[in-house]
Amino acid sequence: MPRKSDIEQAFRNAIKHEQSGRRTVTTVDFVKELAKLNWYWSQREANVWIEYYVTTFKDISAVEGEGRTFMLYNSDGWI
Structure with missing residues (x-):
């Protein structure tokens, strides 16, 4: 049976780290x-989940x- 905590883990697992940082x-x-x-999920x-629960990533599509x-961003202008 899936657990709600799995959703956050799946999001973290989906993050790609580029050489540029x-x-x-x-x-x-x-x-x-x-x-x-x-x-x-579709x-x-x-x-919808990302937009609601993840405030540190912005849409760069x-x-x-x-x-x-x-993409991960910091509203203060630095990461």
Whole structure:
């Protein structure tokens, strides 16, 4: 049986660390990580969760649609 705490773990597992230091998460990767933990969400459901619960990532998607990309940011201008 899936647990709510698995959702946060799936989000952390979906974070990609680039050589430049930038950290990003795609909706597709988040949904894949959720499925590994028995949570089967649509991309729309995943986006809604990210927008509501994750305040440190902003949408940097280059195209419209549900397959979005979020990047870690700091509102003070530094990471």
